[in-house]
Amino acid sequence: MTVVARLTDVSRIYPPRAGHAAVHALGPLSMELRAGEFFSVVGPSGCGKSTLLDVLSGLAPPSQGTVEFEGKPVAGVVPEGVGVVFQEDASFPWLPVEDNVAFGLRRQGMDAAEIKRRADFAIGFMGLNDFRRAYPSQLSGGMRQRVCIARTLVLQPRLILLDEPFGALDQQTRLLMGDELLRLWRETSATVMLITHALDEANLLSDRIGVMSARPGRFIDVVETGWPRDRDSRLAERPDFGAVTSKLWSLLRTESMRALGQGAVAAQ
């Protein structure tokens, strides 16, 4: 089995700043992402999920340990082949949808015909055909997130990292976006890592789910779902679906309570 990305004994410690002690946000933890899998990370709030994504993508260097993507070390620079979709709206308000989507390709100086071909595909794939000339301000939150996904998709990443991309969306939209994410994963055969706080969502979408402890985040367990590759939100109707969610919750319950305690202490 090919490993796409590997973290070895990685920790991330935020140095002390005026009036604040150093924060040990993550690790030490080790993990591997297998080529073509859909991996989700769940964990109590504040456990360092986003920090994990930052370190894995190269947006932030690890304080200790090593990060590899396709066998090459990653340190503080996002490697070619890695695409990230963030929780917050990252669409560019000054560009219409099609220019938002084509943004990365234009910066690479690719020829116009190829840019158009790829952007057309991504726009069509994310169902944005009717909104090509629209500006983000004219779109709903869900549509803007699609724009951001399309903008990442055109770069044809081999590893796609998503940081709670549907966090701000309502439940129905989330389910539909989850289905689209599965379709994207199947058709691009990219490896996907999704950070989420929704246990159902992690269960539904993933091949494997990494369950993290309260801060400093480590993996308590990695749950294999065993779902077929060709799946969608109707998976939730299966009788064994609930068992996986229950298992995730039983792993997380004490950790989440610990995290709540940390929050209460931090708030004092």
Place this chain on the structure above:
Amino acid sequence: MSKAGLIRLVVLVAFFGAVEALCRTGVISPKLVIAPTAMVEAMVNMLASGEMNDDIRQTLSSVGIAMGLSIVGGFALGCVLYWAPPLRRTFDPFLAAYYSLPHFAFYPLLIVIFGLGSLPLIVLATLFAMVAMILATLTGLDRIPRVLIKTARMQRLSLLAEIWHIRLPAAAPHLFSGLKLAVTYSFIGVIAGEFIVSTSGLGHQIAFAYDNFDNRTMYGLILFVLCIAIVFNLLVFAYERRLARQRGL
């Protein structure tokens, strides 16, 4: 025309109609205010005669230079302060308190340093306008959402590309507010400065006419200054609307 625009027009027409009527019937003494139509007439005659052309040219070129200096310089200084936090912490209190200073009180000092003529006025107006641009530049750069910077890094942009393609457009609305203030403050700085000690320029001519009880010239000039300011503001407003439309707003 929108409903608000219609009401605005009615209010303006009613106001000037009333002033016109009060002046023509002698209720308002011509020593105080002359009729609006007389103001227009005075302005047209003044422009047609060309007697004020040198003053107009001098004032507008001073305003133009002050505008350019304060916008370009304010933006550049804002960028420097943004990328040098210790420097910024040093100057923050000065910037915050800047507009509580009576700038025009320093005009005599500027004359001593720069001599009579346009230079002290340009310096005064630039000092007055530039800090608005510095503050707007800082606000604009501060308010760029962090996620856009992360996106730039995910897109593997060079620093230059990040600034040009992400930071500047993201900061543009704030930069534009700074630009608007710099334009207005340059006008105020030059014309108000001319009022005080200058020997030429539109501000001086208004003060000169006032001193000589020459109400026709004074109101003609005031109307002309008002017209220039309105035209400038309309141009800036139209450009701003265009930018907003480009963002689908």
